[in-house]
Amino acid sequence: MPELPEVETTRRGIEPHVVGHCIRALLVHEPRLRWRVAADLPARVAGQKIRAAGRRAKFLLLELERGTLLLHLGMSGNLRVVPADAPRGKHDHIDLVLDSGELLRFNDPRRFGSLLFTTGDPAVHPLLAALAPEPLGDSFDADYLWRITRQRRVAVKQLIMNSRLVVGVGNIYASEALFRARIRPGREARRLSRPETAHLVRAIRRVLTNAVKAGGTTLRDYVGADGTPGYFRQQLDVYKREGQPCRRCRTPIRRRVQGQRATYWCPECQK
DNA sequence: ATGGGCACCTGGCTGC
């Protein structure tokens, strides 16, 4: 699913439809998500105004007057703004009914997503507290990546997908960023040179930024808040391109499984 | 502390 660019695209899409609006009702048609939706959640949020729509890592944060809704899209989730009378489809699990006549509709075939609520500071919520810096924020720089890679023997691809080290980078953009940085995904993290850590930081930031500009990557389930797909797929250099020629050197792109996830790279360009 | 593997769930696609 949804990695940082898809979540950010969703956030930008829903923001103008929700901020300043009041929640009329929360309809939970299927509470069995990654974590069961609390039975008292509808009563707790009904009547509250949505103050802001934020994001932390891959979580969408809807800040209410008293508390914050934490929504995660999992692997296959999407959030759309639809008219209140739009017919429900398969896997439409949750509707947030707004006073505008629209609703936020959460659809998630695999139900790996989640909807949680906290009345405290969301930053200290157990699921957010241990999260690493944002890859597009100031604290994610070459010094930081250099420091956290020094003692680690894990493959660099697995390292950049570890949300305790850097958030937002999922399986697609990990492969893409490493191609851009010309680093092989299987390299031990501690073997990266100082210049390579700088290249990798720049590559991660550039790939994520470009993907946000394109509205994210749609492989199957993902659509933005207005129902349109993301267009970054056509810009992918390696992901899902096994056997196809590298866009730089024409060498066939390779695929292997690393940490139970598919990894793609160019054996010629990446060292 | 680090790292590996499993689990959670549904559905699309491939190949026999």
Place this chain on the structure above:
DNA sequence: TGCAGCCAGGTGCCCA
């Protein structure tokens, strides 16, 4: 056509 098997954008948890 049917069906088994594999694959998929995430990540918490358990174990070594």
